Amino acid sequence: MEKRILWDMEAEVVVVGYGLAGAAAAIVAQEAGVKTLLLERGKEPEGNTWISLGGISCPDDAGKANEYLKSLFELSHSVLDEEALGVYAKMATKNLEWLKQVGKSVGIDVSFREYGKPAYPDHAGAEAMHKWMTLVPRKSSVESLFHVLSSALASRGVRISMETRAKKLIQDGEGEVIGLVVERGGKDINVKARKAVVLATGGFQNSEELLRNFSRGYPVYYGGGPGNTGDGIKMAMQAGADLWHMNSLSCGIGVKVPEHEAAFMCALPAIHYGSQAASSWFFVDRYGRRFINELGLDVHSWNLVLDYFDPVLEEYTRIPAYAILDEHTRKSASLAMAMGWVQKTGYRWSADNSREIANGWIIKGDTIEELVRKIADTEANQGRMKEEKLKATLEAYNRCCEEKNDSEFGRAAENLRAVGEAPFYALPLYPCIANTQGGPKRNAESRVLRPDGEPVPRLYSAGEMGSLWGWTYEGGSNLAECIVSGRAAGKNAAEEKPWG
Ligand SMILES: Cc1cc2nc3c(=O)[nH]c(=O)nc-3n(C[C@H](O)[C@H](O)[C@H](O)COP(=O)(O)OP(=O)(O)OC[C@H]3O[C@@H](n4cnc5c(N)ncnc54)[C@H](O)[C@@H]3O)c2cc1C
Known part of the structure; x- marks a missing residue:
C-alpha cells in the first residue's frame, strides 16, 4: 500500500477538528513524545467549542456521578456502554485538575466559577454533579478555555494546518487506518498517519441531510458552528464504523x-x-x-x-x-x-x-x-x-x-x-x-467500533462526534466528555506501534 500512495504530509498521530476534543487529544499525544498534526477545515475553528458557554461538568464523586448519569439512560433508553460511562464518571472528576495543570504548564493561572444546577435534581447522585466556567483574567469563560488550550498546543509544538478539510480515511488491505485524503488549497492531498487518526470533527447540526435522516422536526435551525456537517461520521462509516446516539440532540x-x-x-x-x-x-x-x-x-x-x-x-x-x-x-x-x-x-x-x-x-x-x-x-x-x-x-x-x-x-x-x-x-x-451527540460508536479507550464490536484499527474519535450521551443530557457534559475522550484518544493513539 505504502508504495502505491504518494504522501504529501506526514505525522505519527493525525487529529481532525480543532475543538476541545481535538485540542485535548493533540496535547496529550504530543506530550507523549509523538509528532502530532491537527487539521481544521476552517480559517478559524468552525465548530461548537469556541462559541459555547464554556461550562464543564466536573463531578465531585465518581460513584454518585455514575449513578446519576445512568439514571438519565433509564429515562431515554438510549444505548448505554456501562464501562465507558464508569470510566467517564471517574475521569470527569479530574477535569478541572487537568485544565489547571495544562494552564500551569504555559504560565496561565486558571481558576473556576461554579454555575447552574443538575438538569434532573431529584435523581440519586445529583448532589455530585457540579458545573464550572473556566476563568483567566479579563476573558470570558470560553475565551479562557481557548487561551489555555491554544497556548498549550503551541508550547508543545503541535503542528496545526488550518483550511484543511479531511475527506476520506485511507485504509490498508487489512482495514487499518493509515492516513487520510484532505482538501487543502483547492487540491486533494494524502496525509500519512504512522500511528493513528483521531476524528474530532464535531456533530452534524448543520447537515440538513443527516438531520432529516436521524431527527424529526421541520424546519429546524442551528445555533452551533457551521463546520459541523457530519464529515467525520461519514468518513468513519465508510471505514466500517457502527453508529449510535444519532437521535440525540x-x-x-x-x-x-x-x-x-x-x-x-x-x-x-x-x-x-x-x-x-x-x-x-x-x-x-x-x-x-x-x-x-x-x-x-x-x-x-x-x-x-x-x-x-x-x-x-x-x-x-x-x-x-x-x-x-x-x-x-x-x-x-x-x-x-x-x-x-x-x-x-x-x-x-x-x-x-x-x-x-x-x-x-x-x-x-x-x-x-x-x-x-x-x-x-x-x-x-x-x-x-x-x-x-x-x-x-x-x-x-x-x-x-x-x-x-x-x-x-x-x-x-x-x-x-x-x-x-x-x-x-x-x-x-x-x-x-446547539449540537448533536450521535456518530461512530466508541469504547472507553476512544477506539471507534465496528458493528461486530471490534475496533476499526488505528481509528479513534473524541468529543460530540459519537458521544456517549443519549437524548437525556446533563448540561456541561459535552465539554467534559471532550476532555475525557480527547485525553483517552490522544494517549491510546500515541501508544500505537507505527505501521511504517
Ligand atoms: C451555543 C452553545 C453553547 C454550548 N454550551 C455548552 C456548555 O456550556 N457546556 C457543554 O458541555 N457543552 C456546551 N455546548 C456543546 C459543546 O460546545 C460541544 O458539544 C463541544 O464543544 C463539541 O466539541 P468537539 O471538540 O467535539 O467539536 P467542535 O468544537 O464542534 O469542533 C469540531 C471541529 O471540527 C472541524 N471539522 C469538521 N469537519 C472537519 C473536516 N472534515 N476536516 C477538518 N476539520 C473539520 C470543525 O470546523 C470544528 O472546528 C454548547 C454548544 C453551543 C452551540
Whole structure:
C-alpha cells in the first residue's frame, strides 16, 4: 500500500477538528513524545467549542456521578456502554485538575466559577454533579478555555494546518487506518498517519441531510458552528464504523430571522434560571393552544417538545410555536440573545426589544384581535391562528395567574403573571440545535467500533462526534466528555506501534 500512495504530509498521530476534543487529544499525544498534526477545515475553528458557554461538568464523586448519569439512560433508553460511562464518571472528576495543570504548564493561572444546577435534581447522585466556567483574567469563560488550550498546543509544538478539510480515511488491505485524503488549497492531498487518526470533527447540526435522516422536526435551525456537517461520521462509516446516539440532540428554543444564518436563543424572562422576573408570557402552537409548562424542562430538551408531528392535522403544529407576551414583559429585558454562532455577527438584541419589533422579528398588536390577524397573515402560520382560540387560551392562562395554580400544565405559582398590559406581542420560536451527540460508536479507550464490536484499527474519535450521551443530557457534559475522550484518544493513539 505504502508504495502505491504518494504522501504529501506526514505525522505519527493525525487529529481532525480543532475543538476541545481535538485540542485535548493533540496535547496529550504530543506530550507523549509523538509528532502530532491537527487539521481544521476552517480559517478559524468552525465548530461548537469556541462559541459555547464554556461550562464543564466536573463531578465531585465518581460513584454518585455514575449513578446519576445512568439514571438519565433509564429515562431515554438510549444505548448505554456501562464501562465507558464508569470510566467517564471517574475521569470527569479530574477535569478541572487537568485544565489547571495544562494552564500551569504555559504560565496561565486558571481558576473556576461554579454555575447552574443538575438538569434532573431529584435523581440519586445529583448532589455530585457540579458545573464550572473556566476563568483567566479579563476573558470570558470560553475565551479562557481557548487561551489555555491554544497556548498549550503551541508550547508543545503541535503542528496545526488550518483550511484543511479531511475527506476520506485511507485504509490498508487489512482495514487499518493509515492516513487520510484532505482538501487543502483547492487540491486533494494524502496525509500519512504512522500511528493513528483521531476524528474530532464535531456533530452534524448543520447537515440538513443527516438531520432529516436521524431527527424529526421541520424546519429546524442551528445555533452551533457551521463546520459541523457530519464529515467525520461519514468518513468513519465508510471505514466500517457502527453508529449510535444519532437521535440525540441538544436543542434549545430560539428565534430565526432571514437576516442571519444562525439562530438566536430565546431568553424570555425566567426561561433559563427559574427567576420570577416578569413572566407575563406563555407559549402556544400554530393554532393558539398552550402545550407545555414552559419553565418545567431542561433547556437542552426543546426538540422533544417542538418536534411533535400531529398525524391527524398532518403537520408539525408547534413549528413555529409563539411566545405570547404583553408590554410589561416586552419592556423588561431582551426576549432573545446572540448565543452560539450568531454571536460572530456582533448583533446585540436590544434591551427593550424595540429594534426587533421595528425589524419585524417580533409581531405587535395593539389588541389581541390585531395580534392574531398579523400572526395569521405570516407565511409560517397561513391562517391557522384563530382569535377565539388565542383569546380562550389567554383567559385560561390569566385565570391560572389569578388563582396561582396552573392546573393544566403545572407552571410554578411564582412564575405566573397575567398577560394583560397592551400592546401584545408574539415571538415566533423554532427548535434550534446547539449540537448533536450521535456518530461512530466508541469504547472507553476512544477506539471507534465496528458493528461486530471490534475496533476499526488505528481509528479513534473524541468529543460530540459519537458521544456517549443519549437524548437525556446533563448540561456541561459535552465539554467534559471532550476532555475525557480527547485525553483517552490522544494517549491510546500515541501508544500505537507505527505501521511504517
Ligand atoms: C451555543 C452553545 C453553547 C454550548 N454550551 C455548552 C456548555 O456550556 N457546556 C457543554 O458541555 N457543552 C456546551 N455546548 C456543546 C459543546 O460546545 C460541544 O458539544 C463541544 O464543544 C463539541 O466539541 P468537539 O471538540 O467535539 O467539536 P467542535 O468544537 O464542534 O469542533 C469540531 C471541529 O471540527 C472541524 N471539522 C469538521 N469537519 C472537519 C473536516 N472534515 N476536516 C477538518 N476539520 C473539520 C470543525 O470546523 C470544528 O472546528 C454548547 C454548544 C453551543 C452551540
